[in-house]
Amino acid sequence: MASLSFTTSYQIEGAVDEDGRGPSIWDAFCTKPGKIASGHNGDVACDSYHRAEEDIALLKRYGAMAYRFSISWSRVIPFGGRNDPVNEQGLQYYIKLVDNLLAAGITPLIALFHWDLPDELDKRYGGLLNKQEFVADYVNYARVIFNALSPKVKYWITFNEPWCSSVLGYNTGMLAPGRTSDRSKSPEGDGATEPWIVGHNLLVAHGTVVKIFREEYQPLYGGEIGITLNGDWAEPWDPESAADVEACDRRMEFAISWFADPIYFGHYPKTMIAQLGNRLPQWTDKEVALVKDSNDFFGMNHYCSTFVKTEIGKPERTDTVGNVDILLQNKAGEWIGPETQSTWLRPSAIGFRKLLNWLSDRYGQPKIYVTENGTSVKGENDLPLEQALKDDFRVQYFEDYIGAMAEAYTYDKVNVRAYMAWSMMDNFEWAEGYETRFGVTFIDYQNNQKRYPKASATAMSNIFAKYIKNP
Numbered sequence: 001m002a003s004l005s006f007t008t009s010y011q012i013e014g015a016v017d018e019d020g021r022g023p024s025i026w027d028a029f030c031t032k033p034g035k036i037a038s039g040h041n042g043d044v045a046c047d048s049y050h051r052a053e054e055d056i057a058l059l060k061r062y063g064a065m066a067y068r069f070s071i072s073w074s075r076v077i078p079f080g081g082r083n084d085p086v087n088e089q090g091l092q093y094y095i096k097l098v099d100n101l102l103a104a105g106i107t108p109l110i111a112l113f114h115w116d117l118p119d120e121l122d123k124r125y126g127g128l129l130n131k132q133e134f135v136a137d138y139v140n141y142a143r144v145i146f147n148a149l150s151p152k153v154k155y156w157i158t159f160n161e162p163w164c165s166s167v168l169g170y171n172t173g174m175l176a177p178g179r180t181s182d183r184s185k186s187p188e189g190d191g192a193t194e195p196w197i198v199g200h201n202l203l204v205a206h207g208t209v210v211k212i213f214r215e216e217y218q219p220l221y222g223g224e225i226g227i228t229l230n231g232d233w234a235e236p237w238d239p240e241s242a243a244d245v246e247a248c249d250r251r252m253e254f255a256i257s258w259f260a261d262p263i264y265f266g267h268y269p270k271t272m273i274a275q276l277g278n279r280l281p282q283w284t285d286k287e288v289a290l291v292k293d294s295n296d297f298f299g300m301n302h303y304c305s306t307f308v309k310t311e312i313g314k315p316e317r318t319d320t321v322g323n324v325d326i327l328l329q330n331k332a333g334e335w336i337g338p339e340t341q342s343t344w345l346r347p348s349a350i351g352f353r354k355l356l357n358w359l360s361d362r363y364g365q366p367k368i369y370v371t372e373n374g375t376s377v378k379g380e381n382d383l384p385l386e387q388a389l390k391d392d393f394r395v396q397y398f399e400d401y402i403g404a405m406a407e408a409y410t411y412d413k414v415n416v417r418a419y420m421a422w423s424m425m426d427n428f429e430w431a432e433g434y435e436t437r438f439g440v441t442f443i444d445y446q447n448n449q450k451r452y453p454k455a456s457a458t459a460m461s462n463i464f465a466k467y468i469k470n471p
């Protein structure tokens, strides 16, 4: 299964006040001064709430086989909680979206949660920090969606990038809800407890919903469910240095194994236990039973590679990534890849192939779905429209990365079965606002969100036709 496409609710929909939608933590976060580039917000975004049909027609024209999107919890249950009313209009929006995708021959793949928690749940009980309440409300929300859509939708993602929700939402404060409150508490580390608590709660919520899906919905309608993690490939800064090689392991474990080890092995990775001690929550037997073996597929978002150097001794800065220093240059002064618009994103297709192999080896050849992969282009937002549409850099990126994935599949026997490009269209890039563009479709934000296919949109159909066969 290959797709040209992927989007998420808050990043594309807009219409934040319409048809009974309640506010999410992202609506609240965007009002905080200094949090989002140029003070942007998702009020209008790509206006996809009103243009879903136009977008599906575009997908069809691009030859997309699948479309991954996320559901806005606060559109469906405006206050979010299990005793709060369901907003029928919000639910109908997604039912119609799915029906229209299916009618167009496009397979829907749904993420239940891509960061936009109903704001009320954050206010009511601390949102993701409150295990008991959060899990119960998430279960209720998932049931509402499964009841409406599981007969039609065969691919489900419980959470997108729990690392981002935990670390960026509760430690660096870069993403909503923007908490940084317990940084620098203790001398033996940066002292943060909240990211590890949130990560744990997300895993328990994931495992609980997977169990319900498997017991109550899968037997009736089939379908698959899993979690999507994010992870860059880590390459040692000095390959001769054992310490740098170890730093790479720490980096990978703190990014990916934090969530994948409990799911595949039933415990946290050893580097995290060693570094975080009792700040890492303990697994109860009941929780292990819920979380272990809870992936039907391994969802992986991947963008780039970095060099990694040992950095023991500066824990206050790097605790959350594994006490490592992340660099773009190796010891010889070589850059990992060309510059993009995003400071964090340095492409390296070889790194992608290595990552796929690492996942496959460590987790016993799981079925992998690449649920996001793509790039911004340096200066793209400043180009006149005609030039922005000639995004050769992005075309090259996709060719290289999909080529590397095809090699991993063909020569390394990695069981990678789906690929979704980020993104079908330029959209609200969280803290980067609208200044960074990732789309294969240009959105003219100045002119009524008009859509223009970029060269990469055309290129993608050809790339897929070359490498990937159905399903």
Ligand code: GBH
Binding pocket: 008, 160, 161, 164, 168, 230, 301, 303, 344, 372, 422, 429, 430, 438
């Ligand atoms: C994806 O995350 C998101 O899932 C998607 O919604 C988003 O639009 C896309 O990225 C493109 O930005 O200061 O080093 O913490 C990708 C993983 C992890 C990439 C956090 C950006 C922030 C830089 N992201 N990282 S850092």
